[in-house]
Amino acid sequence: MSLLATLIAQTDEAAATGLGTVAKLITAFGRGLALGSIYALLALSFVLVFKATQAVNFAQGAIALVGTWFLSMLLVNWRIPARWLGDDLARNRYLVWALALVAAMAMSIALGLIIERSIIRPMIGEPLFAIAVLTLGLEAVLRTVGNDALIGQQRGLRIPWGRTGFEFEGAFLYWTYIGAIVTAAAAFVATFLFFRTRTGIAMRAVAFDQEASMAQGIRVGRVFAIAWGAGAALAVLGAIFFSMTPFGNGVAETGLTSLAFRALPAVILGGLDSVPGALIGGLAIGLAEVFAGVYLAESTGTLGVGYQLVVPYLVMLLVLFVRPYGLFGTEEIRRV
Numbered sequence: 001m002s003l004l005a006t007l008i009a010q011t012d013e014a015a016a017t018g019l020g021t022v023a024k025l026i027t028a029f030g031r032g033l034a035l036g037s038i039y040a041l042l043a044l045s046f047v048l049v050f051k052a053t054q055a056v057n058f059a060q061g062a063i064a065l066v067g068t069w070f071l072s073m074l075l076v077n078w079r080i081p082a083r084w085l086g087d088d089l090a091r092n093r094y095l096v097w098a099l100a101l102v103a104a105m106a107m108s109i110a111l112g113l114i115i116e117r118s119i120i121r122p123m124i125g126e127p128l129f130a131i132a133v134l135t136l137g138l139e140a141v142l143r144t145v146g147n148d149a150l151i152g153q154q155r156g157l158r159i160p161w162g163r164t165g166f167e168f169e170g171a172f173l174y175w176t177y178i179g180a181i182v183t184a185a186a187a188f189v190a191t192f193l194f195f196r197t198r199t200g201i202a203m204r205a206v207a208f209d210q211e212a213s214m215a216q217g218i219r220v221g222r223v224f225a226i227a228w229g230a231g232a233a234l235a236v237l238g239a240i241f242f243s244m245t246p247f248g249n250g251v252a253e254t255g256l257t258s259l260a261f262r263a264l265p266a267v268i269l270g271g272l273d274s275v276p277g278a279l280i281g282g283l284a285i286g287l288a289e290v291f292a293g294v295y296l297a298e299s300t301g302t303l304g305v306g307y308q309l310v311v312p313y314l315v316m317l318l319v320l321f322v323r324p325y326g327l328f329g330t331e332e333i334r335r336v
Contacts, residue, residue, distance in 0.1 A: 023170030028285070028294040030191045034177035036286025039186035041238030042263035043270060043278035044187060046232040050272050051207040053120065055131040060144030061260030063115075067108035067236030068243055069146055072155040074100045074285055093160040101240070103234050112232025116225050124220075152193070159244050165255030180241040187234060188279050195275070203227065207273065235260065265316035271329025280327060285312040 042060065049057045052311065074080045075096075082096045119138065123131050165174040194200040205213045206223045214220055242259055266285040271275025295307035300307070325331050 001053075002006070002021040020170055020196040022296065026169055026171035027173070028291050030171065030173040030177050031294075032287035032290035034174075034180045034241075034245060034282065035290055036283035036287070037265075038242050038245075038247070038259075038282075039110075039181045039263045039286050040184050040279050040282025041187060041234050041241075042260055042284045044191065044237070044275065045234035045267040046260075046267045047273065047275055047278045048191075048227045048234070049231040052203055052223050053131070055120075055128050055135070055209070056272070057228075058132060058260075059115075060231065061258065062139045062146060063108070063111060063232050064259060065146040066111060066142055066149075066159075066236040066241035067104060067232065068239045069149050069155070070107045070158055070236075071100060071240060072102035074229075075158045076155065079163055082094065093158075097158065099162045104240075105236060108232045108236040109229040112228040112230075113225055115232075115281060115296040116228035120228065121221055121224060124224075157240065157243055174245065174280065176241065180245065183237060183241065184282075186246045187237070188275070191275055199223075199226065239265075262312070265312035269319050269326055270274045270314050271326030273330050274328035277326055277328035285315065288312060288315050 033098060042064070045060055046057065049055070051062075060080070065100065081099045085092055085096055085099075088198075115138065119134065120131065123134060129201065131315070142246055159176070161175050165177075195204060202218045203214070203223050205216070206220055210220055213223075239259055263282070263285075266281035267278065268281075269284060270281025288311050289308050292311040296303060296307070317328065323329075
């Protein structure tokens with residue numbers, strides 16, 4: 001998280017401590033659900049790639065950064081599609097933003113497909129550790145390119161509804177929080193429905209046994225491509241909502257590249273190969289981080305600045321002591 005975003009988040013958390021008991025609880029719960037939904041989207045992107053390839057993609061954060069930069073570039077620099085539909089500050093600003101979002105998502109999916117086809121697919125059959133190290137190198141390259149594109153500055157996304165929200169029982173909630181929660185819910189419903197389709201069943205078969213799937217005529221390369229394309233789209237979607245909230249406060253290299261690593265506790269907590277685990281893990285980690293920030297804000301002098309960022313890892317460690325494969329992960333028994 002960037003320094004500015006950290007200060008803004010801590011200011012919001014400190015302000016929440018001055019609210020009444022009910023308003024404070026609602027504020028923390030709303031912020032926690034929003035951040036948890038963002039983590040859940042990132043966790044789902046990890047899970048889809050892992051289920052298909054059995055490899056962890058450490059480049060998800062950099063892909064998210066580049067994809068969010070795509071949206072900022074389309075809206076701010078190139079004014080697409082505003083130059084044809086009218087200024088995005090006019091009454092059609094929602095349509096302009098939605099079309100730019102679709103275009104940015106399409107570009108992100110294309111980036112994921114290119115990476116899978118040119119870099120990952122030739123590594124099929126190689127040790128999984130080698131693929132993981134390769135994604136780390138890819139993360140460094142994409143992060144450098146993204147940082148150069150941002151010129152070290154934060155960029156806006158011209159959110160059509162701005163930093164507006166509504167009050168409920170004395171608590172103020174941003175509309176972006178609601179958008180993140182609804183988007184995550186729609187993504188998980190779509191994923192559950194997808195796994196009931198023919199292609200989804202093929203992906204589940206590939207996750208179970210690649211060689212047996214190939215023997216049954218399943219095109220494993222096509223499954224890999226779908227997983228990487230969907231994973232890139234979900235990662236970018238999570239990063240976009242993160243940039244739109246006070247958590248991220250704009251498109252910044254420091255915040256977005258670390259976002260995927262901040263979501264890793266959610267992935268491990270839920271289980272690397274579990275879609276329900278990605279949802280439960282993301283929400284649990286988001287709520288734990290925000291509640292710690294709100295209810296322990298007065299102890300900053302003792303705990304230090306940014307202590308709430310450590311809480312997800314503590315929760316993850318506590319769960320792993322009891323369930324080493326995560327809450328919903330598949331246990332593996334190997335002969336030794």
